[in-house]
Amino acid sequence: MICTTLRKDDECVFMTLRGCTYNEGKCMPIVEQCNGCKRVGKYDIGTFCKAVPDPSLKWKNSNCNLATHTKVADDSKKKKKINPIKASKRR
Numbered sequence: 043m044i045c046t047t048l049r050k051d052d053e054c055v056f057m058t059l060r061g062c063t064y065n066e067g068k069c070m071p072i073v074e075q076c077n078g079c080k081r082v083g084k085y086d087i088g089t090f091c092k093a094v095p096d097p098s099l100k101w102k103n104s105n106c107n108l109a110t111h112t113k114v115a116d117d118s119k120k121k122k123k124i125n126p127i128k129a130s131k132r133r
C-alpha cells in the first residue's frame with residue numbers, strides 16, 4: 043500500500059488502511075553505512091531506505107545484504123582446501 047506518513051507516495055508493505063504497522067508507526071532514518079547505496083531515498087522529512095524500515099538493524103551484525111554499494115568478496119579466486127589423505131589416494 044502507498045505510504046502516507048514519512049515516505050509519502052512510496053509503496054510499503056507495512057502500510058495498511060489503519061496506518062503504518064511498523065514499530066512505533068514510522069521508519070527509521072538511514073545510518074552512516076548506507077551512504078552511497080542506491081536504495082537511499084531523500085524525502086521532505088529526511089533520508090530513508092526504500093527497502094528497509096530500520097537500516098540500523100541491517101548493519102547491526104554484518105553488512106546489509108540489500109546494499110548496492112558494498113562488494114561481496116570473490117571466493118572463486120581463493121585456493122580450495124585439499125584434504126591430503128584424499129589427494130594422496132588420487133595419485
Ligand code: SF4
Nearest residue numbers: 076079091097106109
Ligand atoms: S539497502 Fe541496506 S545499505 Fe541500502 S539504504 Fe537500505 S539499509 Fe542502507
